[in-house]
Amino acid sequence: MIALKPLGDQLAQILIFYGHQIGTTRLSSTRSHWQGVIPPDGLVFVVAPGLRRYAGPIDFGRYIAWQQGMVPCVVLDDLKRRTDMVPPLPPVFV
Numbered sequence: 001m002i003a004l005k006p007l008g009d010q011l012a013q014i015l016i017f018y019g020h021q022i023g024t025t026r027l028s029s030t031r032s033h034w035q036g037v038i039p040p041d042g043l044v045f046v047v048a049p050g051l052r053r054y055a056g057p058i059d060f061g062r063y064i065a066w067q068q069g070m071v072p073c074v075v076l077d078d079l080k081r082r083t084d085m086v087p088p089l090p091p092v093f094v
Contacts, residue, residue: 003060005042006034046076048083055079 003014004027011034015023028034044063045056055075058066065071 002045002047002056003042004034004038005060006038006040011038046079048079050086051079051082053079053082 001014001016003012003016005012005014009029009031010026011028013025013027015025017023039059042060043057044060045054045058046063047054047056055073055078058073058076062071062073063076066073066076
């Protein structure tokens with residue numbers, strides 16, 4: 001997941017890899033760079049490179065509501081269905 005989220009006077013990029021590894025980067029501290037382009041709640045893009053699929057941009061609040069099962073989102077439902085169909089990788093022995 002890639003999120004662009006205004007935090008005060010800064011715009012942050014939040015990356016979540018495989019649902020576990022999180023990274024945050026400040027993209028800008030100049031409000032005029034994103035004002036009127038990025039909504040106050042932020043935007044989310046969900047990317048599945050192995051499937052060559054993505055969903056977004058989606059309003060951050062709507063994405064959280066979808067995660068909690070409160071609202072439907074056809075694009076996210078389809079992406080989740082496709083990722084759930086991918087068989088798990090075999091175990092790795094070290």
